[in-house]
Amino acid sequence: AQRVTQPEKLLSVFKGAPVELKCNYSYSGSPELFWYVQYSRQRLQLLLRHISRESIKGFTADLNKGETSFHLKKPFAQEEDSAMYYCALKRKGGKLIFGQGTELSVKP
């Protein structure tokens, strides 16, 4: 079954600390993976996609096919990073399957 798992519902770190939001997936084909961010009561915004291997707002994510993971990392968290983060897998036919979401709280 195609599935996206984010094991942490809440992740709390202090400002300046490294942060890693975990994402594991289950997919039989070549996955297309994304990270979305939702700031408080706002729309979801695309943060990263694995095919572009980009760094946005200091965040990076590497696809590890061996471990079927796509963890989101940032070396130094900022208070404005506090938000809900969703990992998503694109299925054939355009459907995006989202993980359960991880709430990141960055404390001063």
Add this chain to the structure above:
Amino acid sequence: DTAVSQTPKYLVTQMGNDKSIKCEQNLGHDTMYWYKQDSKKFLKIMFSYNNKELIINETVPNRFSPKSPDKAHLNLHINSLELGDSAVYFCASSQDLETVRSGYTFGSGTRLTVV
């Protein structure tokens, strides 16, 4: 200039009522979606339309009926509202079914509260 716009932003209504949420995108995308975000922030797809044609219809009660008059619009009509329908409903669009490399563009959501 909003790419995907939903109306209304907030909707409070009584059980048993019928209500509609409208969604419009000005991106020229072929595919539109409805997602439901529940109280635990879990996001689940409800429907997708490609060029006005229904593509995905997840296990959603038939009280929910999407309507796509043209590819720029995907409205959601809900009959006989129940307390459990309270959630935030997000509309989204993508270029087409397969070219989702730029991801979805989401609307700002409609917070539905059924009392």
